[in-house]
Amino acid sequence: MPEDKDWEAYKVPPTRTPVSERITSVPNPIDFIKTVFDYVVDAPVTFVREWIERQQAKNKFYYYHQKFRRVPDLSECLEGDYLCYFEAEAQWRRDRMVDQEIVEIVRERLGACKQREGPNQFQNCAKEMELLAQVTKAYQDKYGDLGVHGNARTCLMKQKHRMMEERKKQASASQ
């Protein structure tokens, strides 16, 4: 799964390590270990890595992320046009995977918020909780009880039923 690129959403507070004054005259062994590590491990590895990068910088080339076009939806396909059905089905599956990842990311953000806040989580994470509730409700409405064999057609039928019920509710509410 690709990682969440938006680090700002995690709102990690800056570390407040205090600067302490020396109270002993014994030198800090960490400094010694650090210098040894720098000379023995860090310097050769950095040297080799930079040499490799100099070799690679002579001919640079790039790769891109492919952007796929949107194709006509299942509701815009003529009946019996199996090619259109196939493309719409593939697009619906890709969209469902994207929606699953969105829900997963929102869940992770809530989890990070809870971990960060600790005992204050019920007050400070209210926005993330609200967002997760909305997102999961929307996902459940759209893809919810279709089951493992759900496809674009069953999802469209579910949407149709939802719209019918909405209309019935509006009609009964306006009376």
Place this chain on the structure above:
Amino acid sequence: MAVMSLLLRAAAAWGARRAASGAAGGSRLPWLAGAARLPGALAPVRHSSSHGKRMFIIKATSFYDARFLSLLKFYILLTGIPVALFITYVNIFIGEAELAEIPEGYIPDYWEYYKHPISRWIARYLLDPPEKDYEKQMAILDIEAKKTELRMMELEARRLMRQRGDGPWYHYETPDKNLVDNSMKSTPDN
């Protein structure tokens, strides 16, 4: 062989008992001053300083196993080492691609969507472009869809012709009506 060693051991024990009884008895010949010996039972051996007594260890043959493993290693490394060197060369001197945003008005070639240079090479020279692959897929689907349509139409035609009986199918040969003998039905009282 086990029987032989048991025999030798029994002989050595008997010899030792004889020697003990003889020493307790009194006069002994000087060259039997050590333990009494049977040929091959007890012999003084000069041990070398580092190895200890040389033993002939009897175990099952490992010739075939060793030969198999040696051949396996040889044939795996025969192509494995050149491939590993080639991949190391590619990774060090050519390196992987960097991710970049698609520039304005530029349509990348289909191999430029891969990161590793060997993947790019395979996509460019060995595999078909994904557009062609997609068209092949769509062509298969189209042919199968047309076949399905034709088969459904044939079934429908057959059903209707069987039902209505006015089509060219479902004609069955019946005997000629001039050959039928109606004499038994010619009078009403038969």
